[in-house]
Amino acid sequence: MSIWIEEDAKVLVQGITGKQGMFHADKMVEYGTNIVGGCTPGKGGQTVELQGNPFPVWHSMSEAIRATDADATVIYVPPPFAAEAIMEAADAFDSIKGEGVVVCITEGIPTLDMVKAVAYVENRPGVRLIGPNCPGIITPGDRGGAKIGIMPGHIHAKGRIGIVSKSGTLTYEAVAQTMSIDEGQSTCIGIGGDPVNGTGFIDCLAAFEADPQTEAIIMIGEIGGNAEQEAAAWAADNVSKPIVGFVAGATAPPGKRMGHAGAFISGGKGTAEEKFEAFRAAGIACAMDPSELGKVLLESLKAAGLR
Amino acid sequence: MNIHEYQGKNLLRENNVAVLEGVHCTTVEQALSAYDSLGSKVVAVKSQIHAGGRGKGTLYAPETRAHVMDGGVKIAFSKEEVETYATNILGNILVTIQTGEEGKLVSNLYIEAGCDIAHEYYLALLVDRDNKSVLIMASTEGGMDIEDVAHNTPERIHRVVVDPSAGLLGFQKRDLGMALGLSGAALKSFGKMLSNMYTMFVQEDCAMVEINPLVRTGSDEMVALDSKISFDENAEFRHKNWDDLRDLSEEEDVEIRAKETGLSYVKLDGNIGCLVNGAGLAMATMDVIKLYGGEPANFLDVGGGANEEQVQTAFSIILEDPNVKGILVNIFGGIMRCDIIARGVIAATEALSLEVPLVVRLAGTNVEEGKKILAASTLNIHPADDLAEGAQKIVALIGGDE
Numbered sequence: 001m002s003i004w005i006e007e008d009a010k011v012l013v014q015g016i017t018g019k020q021g022m023f024h025a026d027k028m029v030e031y032g033t034n035i036v037g038g039c040t041p042g043k044g045g046q047t048v049e050l051q052g053n054p055f056p057v058w059h060s061m062s063e064a065i066r067a068t069d070a071d072a073t074v075i076y077v078p079p080p081f082a083a084e085a086i087m088e089a090a091d092a093f094d095s096i097k098g099e100g101v102v103v104c105i106t107e108g109i110p111t112l113d114m115v116k117a118v119a120y121v122e123n124r125p126g127v128r129l130i131g132p133n134c135p136g137i138i139t140p141g142d143r144g145g146a147k148i149g150i151m152p153g154h155i156h157a158k159g160r161i162g163i164v165s166k167s168g169t170l171t172y173e174a175v176a177q178t179m180s181i182d183e184g185q186s187t188c189i190g191i192g193g194d195p196v197n198g199t200g201f202i203d204c205l206a207a208f209e210a211d212p213q214t215e216a217i218i219m220i221g222e223i224g225g226n227a228e229q230e231a232a233a234w235a236a237d238n239v240s241k242p243i244v245g246f247v248a249g250a251t252a253p254p255g256k257r258m259g260h261a262g263a264f265i266s267g268g269k270g271t272a273e274e275k276f277e278a279f280r281a282a283g284i285a286c287a288m289d290p291s292e293l294g295k296v297l298l299e300s301l302k303a304a305g306l307r
Numbered sequence: 308m309n310i311h312e313y314q315g316k317n318l319l320r321e322n323n324v325a326v327l328e329g330v331h332c333t334t335v336e337q338a339l340s341a342y343d344s345l346g347s348k349v350v351a352v353k354s355q356i357h358a359g360g361r362g363k364g365t366l367y368a369p370e371t372r373a374h375v376m377d378g379g380v381k382i383a384f385s386k387e388e389v390e391t392y393a394t395n396i397l398g399n400i401l402v403t404i405q406t407g408e409e410g411k412l413v414s415n416l417y418i419e420a421g422c423d424i425a426h427e428y429y430l431a432l433l434v435d436r437d438n439k440s441v442l443i444m445a446s447t448e449g450g451m452d453i454e455d456v457a458h459n460t461p462e463r464i465h466r467v468v469v470d471p472s473a474g475l476l477g478f479q480k481r482d483l484g485m486a487l488g489l490s491g492a493a494l495k496s497f498g499k500m501l502s503n504m505y506t507m508f509v510q511e512d513c514a515m516v517e518i519n520p521l522v523r524t525g526s527d528e529m530v531a532l533d534s535k536i537s538f539d540e541n542a543e544f545r546h547k548n549w550d551d552l553r554d555l556s557e558e559e560d561v562e563i564r565a566k567e568t569g570l571s572y573v574k575l576d577g578n579i580g581c582l583v584n585g586a587g588l589a590m591a592t593m594d595v596i597k598l599y600g601g602e603p604a605n606f607l608d609v610g611g612g613a614n615e616e617q618v619q620t621a622f623s624i625i626l627e628d629p630n631v632k633g634i635l636v637n638i639f640g641g642i643m644r645c646d647i648i649a650r651g652v653i654a655a656t657e658a659l660s661l662e663v664p665l666v667v668r669l670a671g672t673n674v675e676e677g678k679k680i681l682a683a684s685t686l687n688i689h690p691a692d693d694l695a696e697g698a699q700k701i702v703a704l705i706g707g708d709e
Contacts, residue, residue, distance in 0.1 A: 080544055110512055110542035111434050118439045119471045135641070150611065152641040152672045167587020168611070169639045172671060173694070176639075193586060195436045222587050225436045248590035251575075251597045252606070255405075259571040259586025259608040262436070272594070289595045290588075291695035 002187045003162065003207040003214070004101055004128060005072060007141030011148055012064050012073040013038035014085050016048050016057060021076035024105075024150055026050045028074075031153035032144015036068040061092035065100070072101035074136060074148045082106040082132060083113035087120045090127045099126035102198075103148050107133040114196040121198060129198025133260070135168035135190035149190070159184020161297070162208035164201060165220035166193045166260070170248060170290060174218045177294035183301075186214040193222065193260025201231035209239045215306055216242045218293060219284070221275055223249030224262045228275040232282035242300040244293060245284040247275040308538045310552045311355045313417040315516075315534035322507035324500050325530045329419035331355075338393035341418040342386050349421035352392040354379035356411040357557045359535065360403035367400045369412060375399050379413070382421070389418065414556065422530060427520035428487055429453055429464075432508045434515075434539075441469040441508060443501070445483050449520035475505040492527040500529050512542035561624055568620045570609055577602025579701055580625035580634040580663075582618070584609050584643055592637045595694050601702040604631045611642045618651030622659055633664040633705040635697050638671070645669040645677030653684050664704035665689065668697035 011028070015021035016038025029035050029050040037056040038048060044059030058064035061073065073093075077085040086104055093100025102121070109132050121129045130137055136149015140156040147153045151172060161178045163185055165171040171190050178185060189204055191197060201219060208214040217239070221228035228247060235243055249258060250272035257264045264270070279286050287296040301307040310318075313331040320326050330341035342350055354361050361379035368375055376395040383389040393416055402410035427449030435442035446464045448456045457464055465486040467479045480498040489497050508516055517535040524530055543549055555563065565572035571586065575593070579601045583589035586608045593603035605628065609621050625631055638648045652667055668691040669677045681688050689704065691697035 079541065108541045110545075111514065111539045112441075112509060112512055112542070115434060115440055115471050123472075150642055155671060165587070167585060167591075169583075169585025169588035169641065170591055172639045172641055173588065173591075176670060195434060196439045220587070222590060227436070246591070248587045248594060251593040251603055252590055253573075253575065256573050256606075258573060258590055258606050263586060263590070289598055289695050289698075290591050291595070291693040 002139040003204070003211050005137055005139045005146045005148060005187065007139050007145040008034050009071040009146045010034050010036045010068060011146065012036060012061070012068065012070045013076065014061070014073055014089065015076040016040055016055070017043050017046070018076060022048060022050075024076060025055070027153070028147050029053075031147040032141065033147050036070055037064060039064045061088045062096060065092050065096045069097075070100070072103065072148055075102065075104040075106060077106060079106055079108040079110070082109045083117040086117045086129060086132075090121045090124050090129070093127050094124035097126075100128075101137075102127060102129045103136050104129065104131035105134065105136055105150055109133070109194070111194070111196055114194065118196055118198060130189060131192045131197060133194045133197070134192030135171055137187065137189045139187045140185055151188070151190070155179065156188070157184035160186055160213060160215040162186045162204070162211065162214040162217045163188040164204040164208075164217070165190055166222050167220060167248060170220050170246070173290045174220055174293055177290070178218070178297065180294040181298045183297070186211060193262050195225065195262040201227050202234050205231060205235050205239055209241060214241065216244070216297065216301055216304070218297065219243055219245045221245070221247045222260065222263050223247070223252050223258065223272050223275075224260075224264050224266075224270045226270060229278040232278040232284060235284065236282035242304045242306075243284045244287065244297045244300055245279040246287045246290055246293060247272045247279070308540050308549065308553060309357045309557065310536055310538070311357065311415060311554065312353065312534050313355055313415070314552050315536040316531070318507065318511065318536065319504070319531055319534055323503045324507070325528060326534070327420045327422055327530060327532070329417055332393070332416045332418055333397070333414060335390060335393045335397060338389055338416055338418050339386060342383075342389045345418065345420045347420035348384065350383050350389065351419045351421065352381045352383050352389055352396065353417040353419060354396050354401050354413045355415035355417055356401055356406070356413055357554070358403050358405035358411060360405050361401065364401045364403035364406070366395055366413075367402065367410065369398070369400050379403065412556070422522065422532075423525040424522045425525050426523045428522070429456070429519045430521045431515065431517040431519075432504060432513065435468065438468045440471055441505070443467040443469065443483065443505070445487055447487055449522070453519065469505065475502060489523070493523050493529060496527065496529040512539045512546060513537065514539045561627060565607070565624055568617055569613075570607060570617060570621055570624070572624055573606040574628060575603050575605050576630075577604045578630045578632040578705065580604045580628070580631040582607050582609060582621050582625060582634065582636045584611065584613065584638050584640075588637065588639060592635065592694060592698070595698045596635065596702065599695070599698045599702050601698065601705070604628055613643060615647065615651040615654055618648065619655040619658060622655040622661070626659060626661075631663060633701045634666070635701045636665070636667040637694055637697055638669050640669065640671030640673065640677070644673040645671060646673045646680060649677035649680035652688070653680065653686060656686050656688070664701065666691055666697050666701040666704065668692070668694060
């Protein structure tokens, strides 16, 4: 098992004819992701060549889902059109299958567009949105697996650690840290660094708790907002599996936006210190340095009798 | 992106939110003629800088740092007083609790007519992460620091969350107004103002609109006495007019240049420069430098697909800061290949004849090739296998945390 995305999940690519979309679609096929085609309005009927094979392009998501019975879609559409791409996918999955996973990689979507898009997705309870402004989701498989996003596939291996993070490259660090102690991953999710996004920490923790393949969890947060604090409090009551945590931004000055649109400390709230404290209070084992995530994870696994 | 109070008030006026008559000035002469044209005996003379706390701030002379005047917002009762205050404000440095010690040079002034205030309130619209919606906050405690109100008397802050598909509804406006103790004409005026402000918030892609104080006049009209408006930078592509509203003198020159080349840079006070890919990893790199006794000189995210040229620009931006005594490069290659980064680092080091110690940590895609390229170079580059080792090495190389 894994969460939300099985290793053979059928995946569509929105914006497949664009430079980014085509580049990453090719990498996904190379990894072993079951890409079944893509969607670019106005380019339906064309094909795109990925790893030497032709893949069909449809005008609309409803056409694409009807033709392929896809389980998920990944969006590489530029910011002005990305929120609508999310809503189109959500509507098509909801009306055709009643469920589906929408992964939005695009960075720089206007916040009020996301307010609208997130409300739209939430009105379609079978549809899950991951992102935007995120690396995506990956379920490593026995041979290949399902890589839906921009992460480097080759650093992953199938295993029992679930990873959830706001940051892309810190997710890769966490993956490398699990590998350094000979552990693989069940599913890794980047939920993105925007202030308004789809899937949050608690959704991921709940899914990892319910997933028999996942035996321990790494959760990585960053400054801004209080999603980490809420997730920690929720985990204290609802998660039985060991959790290891890290929060980026302890040295960030207040009021300054640190790269991610959501990463800033406002009115003394959302600091790394506050989040680390919430983690500790919830019994989450903290690494103060991402290079120590492996060590802390190993200790937690031993304490839980898992090593 | 922040704008000045006078620009915010123009925007409010265009959206039919009541504000007082006012004139934007850049010289003392303009301030005097503004006083005449406003025809109000009492006027407010207001320093225009992006930081808050102007009223309680202090003005200093730019060169000598000699004390000039207390208070960056003054009430003038005569033309002579306007002249005194305008002279004391324009061209001087205003230091407030939000500017830091260096303060900000005041080049813009706003002269505003007075009004008959019955009560002061607080009002703000912002995007709330928890509800993933626009949140409207109001309080009877106007003119005060809202964070203090939230801390001391949280029951005096009232909130309304706007459902994005339904928009702001009539009962929400009434509930909020009544919570503020408004009735009759004042409640009606408040409702109308709130509708117009919400429409403006959405149309103009605001990140925050804060009115502190919002006042009820003696004739029960609701008027925005101050305005603090910021826009969502992600929406810049659909607001061509923002270029005119942007005051570049309020932004760090080097941060603007970094942004133009696709880099995200924030200057800090330490002496170890950082060059990292990814915002989260860039923050973590700063944190780990600090953990091992060093002080980061900057936040710098080169993004997911940086090329050789961007790496070189990143280096030159880091080196512009005279405090930088060493540089830590930390790259976890995903889309970005380590061999490309390695070549970029070498090219930049040569082109800029780098003199400070350089530690490079590479991981991810094509890492072996990247490490080979660095090892083969004759330059003084110290490799590291993980972030902790990289941070420890650079801290040791520059001689600890001095």
